[in-house]
Amino acid sequence: MALQAKQFDIARQLATKALKSNRTDRNGLMILAHALLGQNRADDAIAPLERAARRGNDPEIETLLGHALCRAQRVADGIGQLRRTAARRPPYLPAFQELAGQLAKAGQLDEAIKAIEDALALSPSSVDLKLDLGRLSLQNNDRAKARAVLTAARDAAPGRPDVLAELARATLLDGDYAEAAEIYRHVLAQRPDDILSRANRAICLMEIGKRDCGEAALRNVLRGRPHMLGRAAFALASTPHGRFFFRPTAAARFFEREPT
Template sequence: MSKRPPSNLERPSPNNPALDKAILAFRMQRLDEAERLASDVLKSNRGNVVAADVLGRALLMQNRPKEAVDPLQRAARRSHDPAIEVLLAAALAAAGRNDVALDQLRRTTARRPPFPPAFIELGSQFGKLGRFDEGIAVLESGLALTPGVLDLLMGLGHLHLKRNDRAEARASFSQVLATAPQRHDALVALAKAMALDGEYAAAADLYRRALALQPDDAAIRVNLGKCLLEMGERDAGEATLRAATRGSAQLAGPAIVALAAAPHGRFFLRPSAAAKFLRVEKN
């Protein structure tokens, strides 16, 4: 549900060329280099929050959450920085220490002034554990403290959707779009909820708006194709699925399922026949 916790990396480094290089390496996805450079900065300055942020994120993106916990814990103890605490909780949860992660997030959500990303992360962790009511309560408390934070509304909508309360999910996503009509994730989320309710024409319109913002999003194109097929627009639906799989052979599976599930769908006895029909290009 949630994105990676908010970062300290937008903060300017106080005349620290090594840290600047670490941040640049991270942004360029050179994770080994970012890890090494951030570690070097922390050796000389254990209290450098930005270096701990870079190191923690680099390790998490390399699927090494257990290694990320220790430097993030040290940074959290020294700085009491809520963004570092949220990142620490994400690392703890990824390392399988869910109870410790929840305790950390509860402490961070008790901070004043409130830090909305902590509520978002705590709601997300409850959602991952299937504790939807607790997650919804957390996000609602966050909204009561910081009204109008759209990411809190998005998180709330996703939890309602996971609980199959589509009316509440739609209300949350619609509220986001009323404030930010060009928000891609809200368009996609509301379209998904509408498609689940069988409102394929409205969902298709939302998917088209999302594609106008991100034309290369092949997964959204598959979802649009599904809606068109459900609406009986077979030629347009199949053309849309072909356009989606042309750029991503990984989406051939969902596209084939969409073709088979649609009214008067198509069935293929051989994967090669399906690939030929969709004109799948090998990556």
């Protein structure tokens, strides 16, 4: 409960106390490691995880160890650990996902995509892996592949708003604004507080000629959220059918104005 509440110091103390009674307590070890990572103490999390990894074949511990090594700026060691865990059978899919994430952070997008594709070959029905592959393909500027993969994920799990939001983003970036606006409408029906999706849908509406609707949507994004002024102004400025402001005050006045 302390860990879930992000009370990392309390979680660390309780886990340390449990491990004094039983050094091989797996739950205590996992809580301790996550608490240390939550406190940005990845270096301290490595030693107990390494000891636990040596005791037996536990892919979850090994994956967390790989993550901790990368967080501690030992990226090569962390990626090496994650590759070894991903090579185990039966496969532990989170190891592939962690490996892909760390490879992407290291700028190795092609290798990251290959890691997810290898995982999909082992578990072709996994919607989470398809979502990861779609995100990485977008990051790699392969919009056609991203849309194909994310469409397959949407068809397999039509009710997942995270899949729909990523498909909408790929569709928007591909210039299919009408389709993207419709997908975002479905996202917002499930996640009305998804401000980024609401702002992106506003861009789509302006691009298909519904300027008043798009601007009204951006006013709605900004209402009660002054910190979103920059995002709303950027959304307007980034579309050929939008507006550009020379001063933040001008943008604020525009968004405060009620539509005619």
